[in-house]
Amino acid sequence: MASLEDRISKPQKGQTAGDAEAFNGTNSAQPTSAAGETGSWPDETSAVDTNSGPSTVEAKAEEEMSSLSRAQTDGASSEQRGTSGIYEPSYEVDVQLSDLQKDSGNPLHSIKSFEELGLDEKILQGIYQMRFTKPSKIQEKALPLLLINPPQNMIGQSQSGTGKTAAFVLNILARLDFSDSMVNKPQAMVLAPSRELARQIMGVCQVMGQALDRLKVEASIPVEKAERGKQITGQIVVGTPGTTMDLIRRRQLDATNIKILVLDEADNMLDQQGLGDQCIRVKHLLPRNVQVVLFSATFPDNVVEYATKFAPSSNTITLRHEELTVDGIKQLYLDCPTETDKYDSLIRLYGLMTIGSSIIFVRTRKTALEIERRMNEEGHTVACLTGEFDGSQRDVIIDSFRCGHSKVLIATNVLARGIDVQTVSLVINYDLPDDGRGHADPQTYLHRIGRTGRFGRVGVSISLITGPQSYQMIKEIADYFAVEMTSLPHDDWDKVETIIKKVIKSSRASADYNKAGKSAEINMG
Ligand SMILES: Nc1ncnc2c1ncn2[C@@H]1O[C@H](COP(=O)(O)OP(=O)(O)OP(=O)(O)O)[C@@H](O)[C@H]1O
Numbered sequence: 001m002a003s004l005e006d007r008i009s010k011p012q013k014g015q016t017a018g019d020a021e022a023f024n025g026t027n028s029a030q031p032t033s034a035a036g037e038t039g040s041w042p043d044e045t046s047a048v049d050t051n052s053g054p055s056t057v058e059a060k061a062e063e064e065m066s067s068l069s070r071a072q073t074d075g076a077s078s079e080q081r082g083t084s085g086i087y088e089p090s091y092e093v094d095v096q097l098s099d100l101q102k103d104s105g106n107p108l109h110s111i112k113s114f115e116e117l118g119l120d121e122k123i124l125q126g127i128y129q130m131r132f133t134k135p136s137k138i139q140e141k142a143l144p145l146l147l148i149n150p151p152q153n154m155i156g157q158s159q160s161g162t163g164k165t166a167a168f169v170l171n172i173l174a175r176l177d178f179s180d181s182m183v184n185k186p187q188a189m190v191l192a193p194s195r196e197l198a199r200q201i202m203g204v205c206q207v208m209g210q211a212l213d214r215l216k217v218e219a220s221i222p223v224e225k226a227e228r229g230k231q232i233t234g235q236i237v238v239g240t241p242g243t244t245m246d247l248i249r250r251r252q253l254d255a256t257n258i259k260i261l262v263l264d265e266a267d268n269m270l271d272q273q274g275l276g277d278q279c280i281r282v283k284h285l286l287p288r289n290v291q292v293v294l295f296s297a298t299f300p301d302n303v304v305e306y307a308t309k310f311a312p313s314s315n316t317i318t319l320r321h322e323e324l325t326v327d328g329i330k331q332l333y334l335d336c337p338t339e340t341d342k343y344d345s346l347i348r349l350y351g352l353m354t355i356g357s358s359i360i361f362v363r364t365r366k367t368a369l370e371i372e373r374r375m376n377e378e379g380h381t382v383a384c385l386t387g388e389f390d391g392s393q394r395d396v397i398i399d400s401f402r403c404g405h406s407k408v409l410i411a412t413n414v415l416a417r418g419i420d421v422q423t424v425s426l427v428i429n430y431d432l433p434d435d436g437r438g439h440a441d442p443q444t445y446l447h448r449i450g451r452t453g454r455f456g457r458v459g460v461s462i463s464l465i466t467g468p469q470s471y472q473m474i475k476e477i478a479d480y481f482a483v484e485m486t487s488l489p490h491d492d493w494d495k496v497e498t499i500i501k502k503v504i505k506s507s508r509a510s511a512d513y514n515k516a517g518k519s520a521e522i523n524m525g
Contacts, residue, residue: 107137107162107326117143123173126208127166136163136455138317139170145315146171151259151291153314155266155307157299159326160450161420161457164295165204168262171293172205175260176235178214184233186218186253188260191241191282193268193275195221195391196398197418201264202238209236220244220253222391241269241278248285258286263310265417266294267303267443270310283310297324297450298443322482324446329453330503333463333474334488334496342464343374345490346430349462350380350408352497357407358426359415361448367431368410375408382408385415417447424452429463432473440473442480458504462488 114127114135135143138158146154146167158164172188190205192198202217209215218232220239232253237244247253263269263279270276283290292311299307299318308314325331334349336342346360362368365386372384383406385397400406402421409415413433433444445463452459463485465471478485486503488496 107159112140117170118147119143119170119174122211123170123208125211126173127170129210130166130207132163132166139163139167141317142167143170145317146291146293147174151175153292153294153311155294155299155311155314155316155318157296157316157318159319159324160297160447161326161454163455164297165201165264165418165420166208168264168293168295169201169204169208172236172260172262173209173212173215175291176212176215178212178235182257183214183235184216185235185257186232186237186255187235187257188237188262189244189255189258189282189286190236190238190262190264191244191269191279192238192264193240193417194414195240195394196385196415197264198238198240199395199398200418200420202236205236205238220247241275241282245278245282245285248282255285256287258290260291260293261286262293262295264295265447266296266307267299268296268417270294270306271300271303276306280310298446300443321442321480325481325483326450326453328457329449329459329461331449331461331463331478331483331485332488332500332503333465333485334490335471336464336466336490339466341490342430342466343371345464346371346428347375347378347380348493348496349428350375352493352500356425357401357404357421357423358409358428359424359448359451360408360410360428360430361416361433362410362412363431363434365412368412371430372410375410380408381406382410384410386412387414413444413448415451416444419451420454421451422454422457424454425457425459427452427459427461429461432463432465432470432477434473438469440476440480442477445477446481460500460504 112135114124114132117135117140119127136158138156142154142156142164145152156164156167168190172190176187177183190198190201192201198219198221202219205217206215209217215236216234217236217238218234220232220237220243222240222243229250230252232247237253239247244253248255261283268275269279283292292314294307294311294314298321334345336345360371360382362371365388368384368386372382375382383397383401385394385401389397397406397409398415398419401409404423410430416433427449429445429448433441433448435441449459449461452461463474465474474485486499488499
């Protein structure tokens with residue numbers, strides 16, 4: 001793969017998209033353990049998790065903090081550690097992480113320390129609390145550009161799980177004004193495509209900013225019983241675009257002092273009809289000189305122009321699509337003769353090993369509920385999260401998954417992006433993501449499999465294939481990212497186990513990450 005040298009050059013312009021399935025809630029959170037009972041996936045839990053946050057616009061700060069601490073436990077329960085079975089971890093993830101961070105071809109590599117990035121002492125304290133030792137490449141490259149004064153726009157791209165959230169959160173924390181006249185004024189706004197991601201980002205802001213005494217972070221996500229007229233007074237507001245727009249229009253959110261607008265999963269926010277529209281409208285309600293920051297692992301060609309209009313004259317950090325996959329995620333596929341075989345294979349996979357936590361992605365809510373029902377009937381405790389549940393149900397389900405009470409989550413694309421649960425060691429594409437026209441949707445595939453293999457951890461993705469069309473789709477995906485996918489035989493489960501063992505082992509051994517060119521191309525606006 002071509003290696004990209006860091007390089008200085010030029011920017012562009014862009015625009016928007018809308019809310020969608022992102023918010024209905026969900027389901028039936030059941031306490032869980034995975035199915036079958038043989039091996040275990042590597043325990044990759046190391047550093048602190050930074051997950052999800054709390055509640056709703058009207059929620060009390062204390063409730064938020066307690067919900068946050070719950071949600072931030074990433075599910076690395078002691079029972080998951082050091083289990084024996086399909087693969088025994090051979091060394092601590094800290095060691096692996098430092099090896100990875102020494103490798104200049106790795107997205108986690110950087111030559112700088114956090115101390116060199118010019119951050120306030122109190123913000124550094126937050127970083128130490130999170131036990132981040134070194135910045136990742138995107139953090140190292142993006143932060144100096146984000147912190148320049150006067151502020152400049154940014155379009156930042158980096159592989160899934162490489163720390164984009166901390167990059168934009170640190171910039172926000174560094175720019176907040178806690179003086180008496182400003183302390184109750186919203187100053188930064190982060191928009192995300194789902195309530196789960198918005199809550200997670202809130203959590204990161206709160207943990208990273210914990211040494212900042214007057215910091216207040218508030219959510220703008222749909223709530224069941226919104227307190228009419230309640231004013232948002234947090235300096236940071238994190239939410240979904242539709243609700244945020246409503247709050248501004250109802251004058252519950254004073255946008256006149258907003259100086260930073262971040263769109264996380266920006267390509268999704270700008271691309272989807274509806275979400276994009278709402279993002280544009282929100283932006284129009286903000287001061288003209290707002291610093292616009294767009295982050296995502298993917299920026300497909302069709303959104304780049306849009307993005308460069310939305311964030312004019314941006315500094316950009318981009319990657320080629322051949323460079324987007326994370327080497328720690330081993331991509332496998334299982335060819336199933338029929339749809340029925342798909343379900344049987346799923347059950348066999350769970351029978352094969354005990355899995356830390358896993359997500360099964362399906363195309364429709366109906367399939368999600370059907371698989372949930374069947375797996376529960378067969379004694380597997382699983383939960384399901386789709387857009388049809390209400391917000392509070394969704395919160396319960398995702399929090400239960402984050403803290404490891406439920407370990408198997410069946411989800412639609414609503415959870416494909418951004419969700420960071422470090423114990424997820426397996427992602428199953430029960431249905432491949434498609435573009436609605438019979439072709440693969442490589443971006444969604446990348447985001448889905450990126451729910452595992454977070455920040456140097458090892459993960460496995462298994463796509464279930466049935467028939468020539470889905471075979472063609474997996475081929476399109478493999479070609480798009482220039483990756484090799486390992487085939488699993490559906491009729492020889494001993495072999496499946498052997499292959500999975502082998503790929504996990506090989507990915508551990510190859511902490512060298514030798515794919516040349518995982519570095520970003522930087523363009524200065
Ligand atoms: N410098 C660091 N050192 C150690 N861990 C880090 C560092 N930066 C981020 N992390 C951890 O890496 C994980 C992934 O970070 P994050 O969720 O920001 O990834 P991302 O790039 O936004 O991924 P995605 O594209 O999937 O949204 C988080 O658990 C975070 O706490």
